[in-house]
Amino acid sequence: MGPLLSQDSALQVVAAFVLVGLFACALILLTRLLSRAAEASLSGVSASLMSPLGALFGLTAAFLAASVWDSHGQAVRAANLEARSLSEAWVTASSLPDPLRGDVRHSIQTYVHLVVTEEWPLMASLSSFNNPVSNRARDALLAPIHSLMAADGVPSPAVAATAHELQSAFEARSRRIDIALHRISLVQLSSTVALGFLLITLVAVAHHRHLGSQIIAVGLVSLAVAVSVTTIVVHDNPFSGYLAVTATDFANIAEYGAQGGGQE
DSSP: OOOSSOHHHHHHHHHHHHHHHHHHHHHHHHHHTOOHHHHHHHHHHHHHHHHHHHHHHHHHHHHHHHHHHHHHHHHHHHHHHHHHHHHHHHHHGGGSOTTHHHHHHHHHHHHHHHIIIIIGGGGGGOOOSOOHHHHHHHHHHHHHHHHHHTOOSSOHHHHHHHHHHHHHHHHHHHHHHHHHHOOOOHHHHHHHHHHHHHHHHHHHHHTTTOHHHHHHHHHHHHHHHHHHHHHHHHTSSTTSSTTOOOHHHHHHHHHHHHTTTTOO
16 A cells, blocks of 8 residues: 555645635624624525535535546456456466567566656556557557567467467557546535635524524534545545555565566
8 A cells, every 4th residue: 555645635735725724714704794684684695595505515526526436446456457468368378389488578578677767657647648658558568469469470379378468468558548537627626615614604603692592503514525525536536645556566466577477
């Protein structure tokens, strides 16, 4: 597992809690300044809207959290499939004649090394498919596929099986990168934050008559909003944070062949 919070994530958490805290304090001070007529009008409105708005915020946050968790699961499956396919390709390559067998296995070793040492550290901040590190790794994986396609006089079952596993690894790799690039949109996150602020506002107005109960209610709701939003933001990328999909598990499977697995 990765660290509990990266430096960027820690800053996001602190910023979110400070922002929500300042907003809550400003609301409490503002409601202290309301006139009695305004208090009566706002109390009726806030009481009727608080429950449906709270439910709406909860559902929105829950849907985003479910999306984040689903992305994490898909990332795990993609990484495991990629590694498994590479291991199977290493094994099926044993039926290939030299020098083709050596070329295919060398390409797999090169690809694994590039992914673990260069590409994976970039997964948490990846912004495009087209970058120098990912391009080198992609070319290293495509090289044995091209070698197999160009092979003449080689038993077709061995070529087909190895090519199939390598193609499966390539598709899983593409899926892994696609997951890293697609995160929660700014519109989705902004909508959730706006609903949270509205909910805090209604709670502050509804409990304005008693300062003690207002502080407790606003504090609890603000804490819930801040925790919900920061949890979603921090775990938005499945390749960063405490629950990050790490290269360790990938390397443990994929380096089976690099350590001599499947050799005769």
